[in-house]
Amino acid sequence: MSSAPSVGRPRSGARRLPTGTARDEILDAAAELFAERGYAATSTRMIAEMVGVRQASLYYHFKTKEQILAELLESTVRPSLEYAAELSGQGLGPAEALHALVVYDVGVLLGARWNVGILYALPEIATEPFARFRAEREQLRLAYRRLVAADRPGTSEVTGDLVFGLVESVIGMRRDLPSLPPRAELQSSVAAAALRLAGLG
Amino acid sequence: MSSAPSVGRPRSGARRLPTGTARDEILDAAAELFAERGYAATSTRMIAEMVGVRQASLYYHFKTKEQILAELLESTVRPSLEYAAELSGQGLGPAEALHALVVYDVGVLLGARWNVGILYALPEIATEPFARFRAEREQLRLAYRRLVAADRPGTSEVTGDLVFGLVESVIGMRRDLPSLPPRAELQSSVAAAALRLAGLG
Numbered sequence: 005m006s007s008a009p010s011v012g013r014p015r016s017g018a019r020r021l022p023t024g025t026a027r028d029e030i031l032d033a034a035a036e037l038f039a040e041r042g043y044a045a046t047s048t049r050m051i052a053e054m055v056g057v058r059q060a061s062l063y064y065h066f067k068t069k070e071q072i073l074a075e076l077l078e079s080t081v082r083p084s085l086e087y088a089a090e091l092s093g094q095g096l097g098p099a100e101a102l103h104a105l106v107v108y109d110v111g112v113l114l115g116a117r118w119n120v121g122i123l124y125a126l127p128e129i130a131t132e133p134f135a136r137f138r139a140e141r142e143q144l145r146l147a148y149r150r151l152v153a154a155d156r157p158g159t160s161e162v163t164g165d166l167v168f169g170l171v172e173s174v175i176g177m178r179r180d181l182p183s184l185p186p187r188a189e190l191q192s193s194v195a196a197a198a199l200r201l202a203g204l205g
Numbered sequence: 206m207s208s209a210p211s212v213g214r215p216r217s218g219a220r221r222l223p224t225g226t227a228r229d230e231i232l233d234a235a236a237e238l239f240a241e242r243g244y245a246a247t248s249t250r251m252i253a254e255m256v257g258v259r260q261a262s263l264y265y266h267f268k269t270k271e272q273i274l275a276e277l278l279e280s281t282v283r284p285s286l287e288y289a290a291e292l293s294g295q296g297l298g299p300a301e302a303l304h305a306l307v308v309y310d311v312g313v314l315l316g317a318r319w320n321v322g323i324l325y326a327l328p329e330i331a332t333e334p335f336a337r338f339r340a341e342r343e344q345l346r347l348a349y350r351r352l353v354a355a356d357r358p359g360t361s362e363v364t365g366d367l368v369f370g371l372v373e374s375v376i377g378m379r380r381d382l383p384s385l386p387p388r389a390e391l392q393s394s395v396a397a398a399a400l401r402l403a404g405l406g
Contacts, residue, residue, distance in 0.1 A: 042328040044245030125323040125380065127243040141381075162386060162394045169374025170402070176370055179326065180342075185363060193363045201371070201402045 020055065027065045029055045031079075034072045035118035043073060043126055070133035076120045077129070077137040081144050084109040088147035098154035099204040102167070105151060106195040109144075109171050114178060114187050121175035144168070152202045159203075167198045221256065228266045230256045232280075235273045236319035244274060244327055271334035277321045278330070278338040282345050285310040289348035299355035300405040303368070306352060307396040310345075310372050315379060315388050322376035345369070353403045360404075368399045 020029045033054040037046040048069050052062040066072045087108045091101050113121055123129075129138065148171075149164030171194060177184060184190055199205040221230045234255040238247040249270050253263040267273045288309045292302050314322055324330075330339065349372075350365030372395060378385060385391055400406040 040328060042245060044243060045328075122326040124377070125326045127241060127246075145381075160394065162391065163398065165378055165382070166371060166374060166395065166398045169377055170367060170371050172377065173367065173370025173374060176325070176373065177366055180346075181366070190363065193361065194367065197364065197367045197402050200404060200406075201398050203401060205401075 026055070026057060026061065030057070030062055030065055031072065031076060032117060034069075035076050035116075035120050038073065038076070038123055039118045039120060043069075043123060043128065048072075068133070070128070070131075073123065073126075073128070074133050074137055077123065077134065078140060080113060080116065080121050081137070081141045083112050085140055085144045085147065088144065088151075098151060098156075099199055101154075102148075102151045102202060102204060103195045103199060105147065106167075106171055106198045107191045110174050110191045110194045111187065113172070113174050114184070114190065119175060119178045121172065122179050124172075124175070152204075156203075163202060167202055170194065170198055170201060227256070227258060227262065231258070231263055231266055232273065232277060233318060235270075236277050236317070236321050239274065239277070239324055240319045240321060244270075244324060244329065249273075269334070271329070271332075274324065274327075274329070275334050275338055278324065278335065279341060281314065281317065281322050282338070282342045284313050286341055286345045286348065289345065289352075299352060299357075300400055302355075303349075303352045303403060303405060304396045304400060306348065307368075307372055307399045308392045311375050311392045311395045312388065314373070314375050315385070315391065320376060320379045322373065323380055325373075325376070353405075357404075364403060368403055371395065371399055371402060 020032050024032065030051060034046070034051045037050055037054065046069070048062055048066075049059055051069075051072070052059045055062075066075075084105065088105055091104055094101075096104065124141075128134065145165065145168045148168040149161050152164040152167050153159040153161070174190065174194060177190075185193070196205070221233050225233065231252060235247070235252045238251055238255065247270070249263055249267075250260055252270075252273070253260045256263075267276075285306065289306055292305055295302075297305070325342075329335065346366065346369045349369040350362050353365040353368050354360040354362070375391065375395060378391075386394070397406070
């Protein structure tokens, strides 16, 4: 219990995260509840209780439940989007760049403590608080389309969309399968599959 | 208004489906509400009101909201599962059979009036009323694994799972993209992509 939260009474339970701030712990508890119980069935009171803070403390960090979900969803796409931007300056060939992005993106989706990507399908995502998440996810889709199409004018946009869908299918695998291959192995398998799909294999 | 529902008062609104029974219209209204508003936010009363029948009539056909969702979800996998069984007796080569199943399955997912597949991610799906849906979807996954692995002992199960994920990614495309290519074109694109992914191209 080295770093107490800046707001609210000391929490009664054990720390959820070894080095997390109160804000990180709220996000982590919300991710667990949203993914396991469902978004509609989770209240900010439940999240506060799980972390062991008062609701007022939670509101200090997040004004609404939507804001928590938006931040969690953005964390599933923003790192890969930033990585795609980095890659584009490195002068890699299309196959090499696509492989690197898929490995990274699958790592992000599998590496999060909770499988937040399953919440992409919530009808709420179409509303205003999720506009930034939607825009960032579309940018990531465009990055895939560009990499897949690179130097091959005949390539259809659909192929890029299918590679994007293939990468996100690890969210469903993580939800549905009793066990997954080791993460590095699955990252390689999906990247190799993406190259074959794109005709860059 | 040729076929009145067998139970309940005559509906006030226009028919939802030109040739539907009351049961079909309940399923159709529920699919629209679940997909557009969300499952948790939809009550059986709303479904009955949308169809224009009393709740008692709805309960005559479906005992619970879960039962309606289960039937809708099963309708997204059972036709493809039955088609996979038919295919297996036709002596097709692995590439031909995989191509046919993908075309059929994508047709089922895109052809339904509402994009019910987005509900696969609901946490409720892990509960008992959805055991049959889960079992049928797993059987369909196994059909893909078998077709992808056919006659090639070295092929990993993961490749079959990725083809399955690729096919289901049309659910996300239908949800996220402002417009899709014509259905037949998308069926062909996904089938060709699946063959390349599987190394059967």
